[in-house]
Each structure stands twice: as C-alpha cells, then as structure tokens.
Amino acid sequence: MYIVQIASECAPVIKAGGLGDVVYGLSREVDCREHCVEVVLPKYDCMRYDHVWGMHQAYRDLYVPWNGGVIHCSVDCGWVHGQLCFFIEPHSVENFFNRGKYYGEWDDQVRFAFFSKAALEFLLRSGKRPDVIHCHDWQTGLIPVMLYEMYAHHGMGNQRVCYSIHNFKHQGVWSTDILSATGLNRISYYASRDRLGDNNNAGSINMMKGGIVYANYVNTVSPHHAWEARFTDIGCGLQPTLEEHQGKFGGILNGVAYDVWDPKVDTSLPVNYGISDFEGKQINKKALRERFLLAAGDKPIVAFIGRLDQQKGVHQVHHGLYYSLANDAQFVLLGSASEPGLNDWFWHEKIHLNENPDCHLEIGYNEELAHLIYAAADIMIVPSNYEPCGLTQIISLKYGTVPVVRGVGGLVNTIFDWDYDEAHQPSERNGFVFYENDAVALESALGRALNLYHKEPELFESLAKQGMDCDYSWKKPGDQYEGVYEHIRHK
Numbered sequence: 001m002y003i004v005q006i007a008s009e010c011a012p013v014i015k016a017g018g019l020g021d022v023v024y025g026l027s028r029e030v031d032c033r034e035h036c037v038e039v040v041l042p043k044y045d046c047m048r049y050d051h052v053w054g055m056h057q058a059y060r061d062l063y064v065p066w067n068g069g070v071i072h073c074s075v076d077c078g079w080v081h082g083q084l085c086f087f088i089e090p091h092s093v094e095n096f097f098n099r100g101k102y103y104g105e106w107d108d109q110v111r112f113a114f115f116s117k118a119a120l121e122f123l124l125r126s127g128k129r130p131d132v133i134h135c136h137d138w139q140t141g142l143i144p145v146m147l148y149e150m151y152a153h154h155g156m157g158n159q160r161v162c163y164s165i166h167n168f169k170h171q172g173v174w175s176t177d178i179l180s181a182t183g184l185n186r187i188s189y190y191a192s193r194d195r196l197g198d199n200n201n202a203g204s205i206n207m208m209k210g211g212i213v214y215a216n217y218v219n220t221v222s223p224h225h226a227w228e229a230r231f232t233d234i235g236c237g238l239q240p241t242l243e244e245h246q247g248k249f250g251g252i253l254n255g256v257a258y259d260v261w262d263p264k265v266d267t268s269l270p271v272n273y274g275i276s277d278f279e280g281k282q283i284n285k286k287a288l289r290e291r292f293l294l295a296a297g298d299k300p301i302v303a304f305i306g307r308l309d310q311q312k313g314v315h316q317v318h319h320g321l322y323y324s325l326a327n328d329a330q331f332v333l334l335g336s337a338s339e340p341g342l343n344d345w346f347w348h349e350k351i352h353l354n355e356n357p358d359c360h361l362e363i364g365y366n367e368e369l370a371h372l373i374y375a376a377a378d379i380m381i382v383p384s385n386y387e388p389c390g391l392t393q394i395i396s397l398k399y400g401t402v403p404v405v406r407g408v409g410g411l412v413n414t415i416f417d418w419d420y421d422e423a424h425q426p427s428e429r430n431g432f433v434f435y436e437n438d439a440v441a442l443e444s445a446l447g448r449a450l451n452l453y454h455k456e457p458e459l460f461e462s463l464a465k466q467g468m469d470c471d472y473s474w475k476k477p478g479d480q481y482e483g484v485y486e487h488i489r490h491k
Contacts (some may be wrong), residue, residue: 011024018391019227045099052080120315147159149214301379397467404433
C-alpha cells in the first residue's frame with residue numbers, strides 16, 4: 001500500500017506534544033512492513049532543521065487556489081531519521097508558518113485550513129495517488145471534506161481517508177468564511193448540522209466534525225477514550241456526531257518508538273541498562289542529582305514530565321510535589337505552561353523551593369533532559385484530568401519508572417494497579433491507579449507507591465522490572481492500522 005500521512009507535527013523535527021511522536025512512530029512502523037509511507041507537513045521557521053537530512057526542493061511552483069486568488073508555494077523534502085517528509089512553504093504576506101511557533105496564533109484555523117488545501121493540491125499536481133491519506137486532529141479535518149467534495153472530481157476519486165483524533169478539546173471552530181477561502185462555496189450546504197455545522201455554535205463550522213463526517217474511518221488513540229468521547233463530556237459536544245457515525249469510529253492505542261525510548265539503546269543516558277543490569281538506573285539517578293544539585297542518599301525520586309495545564313491535572317501535580325517532599329522523597333519536574341497564570345505559579349514555586357536539596361523544577365522542555373529524568377526517576381506521576389492515550393506512562397514503564405496515574409483514557413488501558421487490579425494477574429500489574437480527582441485519591445496511590453519503595457524495596461524493584469517487560473511498541477497498533485487501511489481502501 002501507499003500511505004500519505006498529513007499532519008501538523010512529526011517528531012523530532014516538529015514536536016509540540018504526543019501527536020508528533022505518533023506520526024513519526026506509526027509512519028516508521030508501517031514503512032517497516034514494506035508499505036510506502038510519506039509524510040506531508042508545514043515548513044515552519046522554528047522546526048528542528050538539524051533533524052532533516054538531505055533537504056532539497058521537490059516541487060518548485062505549487063500554486064494553491066485560495067480566497068479567490070492563488071498563493072505561490074514551494075515544497076521541500078528530506079529524511080527525518082529515515083522517514084521521507086515533504087514540507088510545504090507558502091510564499092505569501094500572511095506568513096502562515098513563519099511565526100516562531102507551531103500553534104497559539106489568532107488565525108490558527110486559517111493557517112491550517114490553508115495547509116490542508118495546499119497538501120491536497122500538492123498530491124494532485126505532483127501525481128501522487130496514495131491508497132490511504134491518514135490525517136490527524138482538527139488541523140487537517142478539512143482534508144476529507146475537500147477530497148470528496150472537490151478533488152475526487154479532478155482525478156483523486158480512489159483515495160480513502162483515515163482520520164485520527166488525538167484531543168477532542170481543540171476542534172477548529174471558525175466562521176463560515178473559511179469555507180469560501182478553500183473553494184467550498186456552498187455555505188448553507190457545508191455549514192448544515194449534518195456536515196460541518198458546529199453542534200453548539202450556530203453559524204460556525206467545526207473542522208474536526210467535518211473530518212468525522214467525511215472520513216472513511218475515524219479513531220481516537222485508546223479504546224477507553226473512544227468510549228469516553230461517545231458517552232461523557234470528554235467528547236466536548238461531538239457526542240451526537242460520534243453516535244451518528246459510530247459504525248466507523250473506534251479506539252487504537254498509541255505505541256512508542258522503542259528505537260528512541262529504550263534505556264538499553266538510549267544515547268542520551270550516561271549509562272544504558274535493562275532488566276538484567278537494572279543497577280545501571282542508579283548511575284543515571286546519581287547523574288540527575290548532580291545535574292540538579294539534589295542531595296545524595298536513598299530517597300526515591302518522584303517526577304512529572306509534561307505540559308503544565310488543566311488537562312494534565314496541574315493542581316494535582318502541585319499537590320504531589322509537596323506530598324512527596326513531606327514523605328521522604330525527592331521531586332523533579334520538567335514542563336512548561338502556555339497559560340500565563342500557571343507559568344507564574346510554577347515559577348513562584350521554583351523560586352520558593354530553590355534552596356531545597358530534594359526538589360528541582362525545570363520550567364521549559366528539553367527532549368534530552370526528559371530522557372535522563374525517565375531513566376533516573378523511581379516514580380512518575382500522571383494525574384491527568386483527561387488523557388486520550390498518554391505516552392509518559394508508557395515510556396516510564398520501559399525505563400523501570402513506576403507510574404502513578406489517574407484512571408482515565410488510555411491510562412486505564414496501559415496501567416494496572418499493583419494492589420487492586422483483579423482483571424490482571426500479579427505478574428501483569430505495573431503501577432498504581434487512582435480514580436477520583438482530588439488530593440485524597442492522589443495521596444492514596446502515591447502513598448502506596450512510596451510505602452512499597454521504603455518498606456519493601458525488593459518488591460518495588462520487581463514491580464519496576466515487570467513494567468519494563470510490557471510491550472507497548474508500535475507492533476500491535478501497527479497491525480490494527482494496517483487492517484484499517486486494508487479495509488477502507490476496498491470500500
């Protein structure tokens with residue numbers, strides 16, 4: 001098969017969150033199965049060009065119809081750690097992707113609607129006819145709409161679409177003006193409630209809803225989150241649309257690229273280690289303490305890696321910090337906040353705790369440092385309000401770092417409580433789970449983890465090694481996506 005992934009991110013060249021990891025990891029997995037896989041991305045001014053090998057021009061003059069005129073683009077291509085990627089660069093006064101950041105602009109919906117249009121125009125003009133176009137999140141939600149309403153009549157009638165939703169919170173809601181800019185001129189037709197009309201905002205269109213309605217298959221990134229999206233407010237207003245299209249909607253758990261995230265081969269670590277030489281984890285622990293000027297000793301290191309926002313349970317992170325310090329543990333945080341109030345809050349905590357020898361808060365994000373923290377920490381807290389899949393807990397398992405998670409989304413599908421999970425044998429359990437979103441629940445699970453570390457260290461190490469033995473590679477999800485591709489290409 002020939003698959004083209006179209007997305008706003010692909011790690012490590014463009015990464016703002018888990019989406020980038022998924023696009024890269026899935027592309028490499030499908031490519032290894034002897035399918036042809038290409039990735040189409042925006043060419044941002046701030047992407048990591050040092051991760052692109054052999055960048056060269058692939059298509060010189062791409063003229064994209066837009067808003068009654070045309071915008072001149074060029075398309076470069078190069079290899080991102082072995083994966084062929086195409087980068088679309090518009091040459092226009094709008095400067096769509098020369099903003100110094102990937103997201104967070106007032107006109108994000110316009111920027112990515114244009115990218116979607118340009119990606120399809122590139123496929124059309126270059127003669128690329130993939131069996132499956134796999135697009136992701138609201139940023140590419142208009143692709144199946146434009147494909148079936150426009151491009152199918154211009155030589156692209158055999159292409160099929162798999163549409164993956166990684167976060168229902170952001171849906172690309174915008175005014176109907178965007179439709180005519182793309183060439184979808186029948187406003188009343190496309191903005192109707194059975195197509196793109198937003199379920200909660202009359203007169204607005206919803207790009208994610210368009211992707212759900214028009215794609216051949218729709219999935220989110222874990223089975224439990226698929227259930228949550230249909231039957232709880234996690235669906236953020238799209239529950240009726242998912243119900244209507246339930247026959248083509250499901251959940252496929254994300255995988256992790258173990259060629260990148262595995263302490264046995266991780267080049268970012270002072271010492272590599274695995275189950276058979278688990279003592280190497282202690283050397284990484286010593287290196288992290290020296291880097292952050294933490295006190296030496298036998299205390300466990302509790303860590304948090306992730307965005308500092310409401311989705312990630314930021315208030316529970318704050319409580320977990322002080323609970324750890326009060327219970328004979330050290331605490332390390334690596335994360336950044338886009339919301340000014342949260343950023344100020346954690347900078348205040350950083351300054352307040354600056355002289356504490358058992359705590360370090362790194363406000364920001366550093367990929368190489370993340371690898372070291374995964375390898376050095378004993379416990380990783382993931383107290384999310386909601387979590388479509390979550391990669392933090394899966395990566396933690398591979399590094400022998402015991403996850404303490406809230407029982408939502410993909411966390412339910414990957415972490416099985418050491419004490420209470422009767423659905424799994426003791427040898428299959430790999431962490432600690434709490435369900436209520438309050439301090440008492442967090443303390444219960446984190447307290448059990450710390451108690452096991454302090455009072456039964458051999459059992460704690462056994463639990464950590466069981467986690468390392470879990471297989472959350474791309475193999476199983478690769479099988480499932482391959483099955484989806486085969487299914488829809490014959491429809």
